[in-house]
Amino acid sequence: MAIRIRYFASLRETMGRTSEDINPEGIATVADLWKVLDEGRPLPDRVLCAVNQEHATATTLVHDGDEVAFFPPVTGG
Amino acid sequence: MAIRIRYFASLRETMGRTSEDINPEGIATVADLWKVLDEGRPLPDRVLCAVNQEHATATTLVHDGDEVAFFPPVTGG
Amino acid sequence: MIQTISLRDHPFDPYAELSAFTTQLKAERQLYGAESHFIGTMRNFNEGAAVSTLWLEHYPGMTEGEIARIIEEERKNLGFGPALVIHRIGQVAPGEPIVVIALFSTHRRAALEGTQRIIERLKHEAPFWKKERTPQGDRWVESNTKG
Amino acid sequence: MIQTISLRDHPFDPYAELSAFTTQLKAERQLYGAESHFIGTMRNFNEGAAVSTLWLEHYPGMTEGEIARIIEEERKNLGFGPALVIHRIGQVAPGEPIVVIALFSTHRRAALEGTQRIIERLKHEAPFWKKERTPQGDRWVESNTKG
Numbered sequence: 276m277a278i279r280i281r282y283f284a285s286l287r288e289t290m291g292r293t294s295e296d297i298n299p300e301g302i303a304t305v306a307d308l309w310k311v312l313d314e315g316r317p318l319p320d321r322v323l324c325a326v327n328q329e330h331a332t333a334t335t336l337v338h339d340g341d342e343v344a345f346f347p348p349v350t351g352g
Numbered sequence: 353m354a355i356r357i358r359y360f361a362s363l364r365e366t367m368g369r370t371s372e373d374i375n376p377e378g379i380a381t382v383a384d385l386w387k388v389l390d391e392g393r394p395l396p397d398r399v400l401c402a403v404n405q406e407h408a409t410a411t412t413l414v415h416d417g418d419e420v421a422f423f424p425p426v427t428g429g
Numbered sequence: 430m431i432q433t434i435s436l437r438d439h440p441f442d443p444y445a446e447l448s449a450f451t452t453q454l455k456a457e458r459q460l461y462g463a464e465s466h467f468i469g470t471m472r473n474f475n476e477g478a479a480v481s482t483l484w485l486e487h488y489p490g491m492t493e494g495e496i497a498r499i500i501e502e503e504r505k506n507l508g509f510g511p512a513l514v515i516h517r518i519g520q521v522a523p524g525e526p527i528v529v530i531a532l533f534s535t536h537r538r539a540a541l542e543g544t545q546r547i548i549e550r551l552k553h554e555a556p557f558w559k560k561e562r563t564p565q566g567d568r569w570v571e572s573n574t575k576g
Numbered sequence: 577m578i579q580t581i582s583l584r585d586h587p588f589d590p591y592a593e594l595s596a597f598t599t600q601l602k603a604e605r606q607l608y609g610a611e612s613h614f615i616g617t618m619r620n621f622n623e624g625a626a627v628s629t630l631w632l633e634h635y636p637g638m639t640e641g642e643i644a645r646i647i648e649e650e651r652k653n654l655g656f657g658p659a660l661v662i663h664r665i666g667q668v669a670p671g672e673p674i675v676v677i678a679l680f681s682t683h684r685r686a687a688l689e690g691t692q693r694i695i696e697r698l699k700h701e702a703p704f705w706k707k708e709r710t711p712q713g714d715r716w717v718e719s720n721t722k723g
């Protein structure tokens with residue numbers, strides 16, 4: 276399936292990229308997706324995520340065409 | 353002793369006066385003072401008072417030269 | 430500590446007042462990351478009756494003193510900085526602001542909670558009395574609502 | 577319901593924005609006896625270090641969507657009316673406002689509590705990230721404080 280990945284703030288700097296389009300196989304959740312992106316490592320607690328621009332968790336399901344974002348705790352306001 | 357009395361809002365209208373200077377004898381508290389002003393009737397619960405421009409109660413002592421005010425519940429803001 | 434308590438017998442523009450007060454803080458403004466305001470405005474309806482004008486009576490001297498005391502007590506509790514309170518007296522028309530409160534603080538909690546506590550206490554402790562002019566005649570407002 | 581959510585990449589005058597929003601309400605303004613504002617401003621000090629400028633990153637689309645969702649949920653709970661939220665993005669200098677919130681309601685509780693809840697939730701739910709430029713170098717702000 277086709278997934279659009281986005282990274283923000285310190286995580287964007289750590290990952291060394293702003294976004295990427297990937298076509299992973301055999302993944303169901305955000306946690307599965309992260310492993311593909313980060314060389315098999317599990318999703319760290321301090322990394323937050325959104326699916327299609329809504330807050331999500333490690334167990335949120337991802338589908339073909341989704342936009343999935345990863346970012347550190349938010350600090351606006 | 354000499355006391356300056358002031359009335360506000362609906363109580364001013366009920367009493368028919370804005371202020372008065374009186375020289376009562378044998379009174380100690382705000383409650384005593386009210387009886388002098390209102391033909392011996394006790395201070396009603398709904399009448400609030402201030403002595404020298406600070407909130408007071410029926411048992412607050414009054415002294416020569418004091419300004420004592422009576423008024424209904426406040427409704428500002 | 431910069432502080433203004435002002436009773437006004439004429440309409441005022443609350444946004445211009447807030448802007449002017451902030452300007453008065455000058456460089457000190459940068460100490461405060463948080464600023465909280467409350468504006469109470471006269472509605473044209475109250476308890477089911479149309480209200481055409483309001484008369485606000487007060488106790489000159491004590492009213493200002495009570496507002497200052499409330500601010501002082503809350504500042505001691507909460508630790509906010511500069512404070513502005515403007516309150517109308519005399520005749521007020523629908524749509525006109527009656528009260529403006531502004532507080533500045535380093536962190537948001539002091540300004541936000543202080544504003545809430547000051548408007549609540551002002552309504553129950555500061556000597557003001559409202560008389561409403563309605564089509565059924567004049568009536569004194571008997572008490573303020575909680576919250 | 578009149579509502580504005582606006583992200584700005586340039587400084588703005590919060591008092592002029594509040595005034596303009598109120599003007600936009602026209603006659604509806606008279607329905608609301610209470611109006612509550614919060615302004616968050618950039619200080620020139622944070623956690624012991626002088627801060628010269630701030631960089632505010634956001635997630636275009638999601639940021640506006642999250643703010644709208646927060647307002648909608650709180651409006652359902654509290655029952656306030658018109659709402660304004662302005663938030664800076666990009667480069668911010670000390671003394672410049674970062675966020676402005678304004679709520680209008682019939683009675684004071686909805687506007688006051690709504691303002692407090694919206695700033696709290698915005699700080700913990702809306703996707704913004706602050707990077708500070710200090711004499712010791714740039715650093716990402718790691719988390720927002722409670723209250």
